[in-house]
Amino acid sequence: MPSQMTTNDLLFHASVDPGFLDETLIVWSESDTCDLALSFQDKTGCEDIWEKICQVQGRDPEQHPDYTGNYDELDDSDGMENGNQGYTNQRISNNTITLPPCELSRLQEIEMMLSNSFASAGAREKVAYAVENQDYIPKLCDIFHMCEDLENIEALRRLYQIARNLFMLNRNDILDVLLNDKYFRDIVGMLEYDPSQSERPKHREFLFEKAKFREVLPIKDEKLSQKIHKTFRVQYVQDVCLPAPSLFEENLLSALNSHIFFCRVDIVGMLLEEKQLMKELFEQLKDRNTDVERRKDLTMFLKEFFTFSASLQPNGPQGRDAFYKTLMQNDVLATIEPCIMSKDVQTRASTVELFVMMVEFNPQTVRDFLLQQGRTLSESKNDQLLLNRLIEHMLTDHDPELTSASSLAQVMRVLLDPDSMMSATNVKTERLEFLTFFYRRSMDTLCRALLKNTEGDHPNRG
Structure with a gap:
């Protein structure tokens, strides 16, 4: 790099080894520890600059460096x-x-x-x-x-x-x-x-x-068991053994990412085929006599199951739609109420995450479930409604960061959003019916904390 002043002194000199990377990057090294790169939005722009660099160096743009970085x-x-x-x-x-x-x-x-x-x-x-x-x-x-x-x-x-x-x-x-x-x-x-x-x-x-692999539920399929073991180990290699890829290396582990992705898809599909295992899972979660530690393990298992389902395609015989429909057929929403009442903090937090994922999948199905529960329980038993249990948990969340409370507040907004009710497909519940149910059966629970701190028409400062 010559000086632009009249002295024309040499200000900087470095041995540069340039090369292409994925057709939109030009990378080069100036030392053993310094790697630099130019990134382009499209291949054409990259090739234009590459040709100009080669023109200045007196090299053929079509000739790429060998594996030592040299043009010998x-x-x-x-x-x-x-x-x-x-x-x-x-x-x-x-x-x-x-x-x-x-x-x-x-x-x-x-x-x-x-x-x-x-x-x-x-x-x-x-x-x-x-x-x-x-x-x-x-x-x-x-x-x-x-x-x-x-x-x-x-x-x-x-x-x-x-x-x-x-x-x-x-x-x-x-x-x-x-x-x-x-x-x-x-x-x-x-x-x-x-x-x-x-x-x-x-x-x-x-x-x-x-x-050690903790078998929360008996897995009789040896292939499924081996697939779970292998996926855990490969995930460990990706998360712990391999260093985090740099900006220019992000796409160089796509094969490993794809391998984990398809392993998860296989696990979800194989678990759904285990009818007896699914039956035991939901029966034990709905059973109010299930002990605290056992319920925690089952809830964590179901949460991991839901997490793996994110790898599924939206549609198709083994897609996310089919996955959620299978769980709804197993009355998965009925597991939320006994789990949110657990004495274990982790169980309650995981239950909130599960409920959020269910609402994100299909809020109308959740509304239908809440309405049906309201029809079977009299107003004297409002405290037993799932919606009120969730509101109570939102108001009494002891997490200093209010993670669960914030998630539930967002879910409540989704459930009460009139626009989402109108745009939902195959609507079984009229907008008015659900809003009437909420204001008659749950508004008191939502406002209870405010009313406790109010005297007459004024806030209680004591």
């Missing part, structure tokens, strides 16, 4: 040598690349090649293809065992970077091998040697020894 001419017949990076005899043909032999002495080369492959989608694909073809992952696991036996910390830290980058190659075939029971424990072991951690986390000890 690649010779398909003789291979490529780069003494600075340590890559030797890397044979590159039209769409393939040969990785260095998977040996302890070559870990640095392997790590660098994987890291530099993220400069472009094409480079990443070639390296991923090579990892598959050269059967790399089993060999890396063998090296990992040897390094742990020798307590070779430097090599183990390189294996951490390699394992991390293997996930970020974002290829389903590689992910299947990484998550295979045969290699998964070793891969998790590699992820324990994060050089940025002052103390090595014991992921294997937690996952395979300490973490």
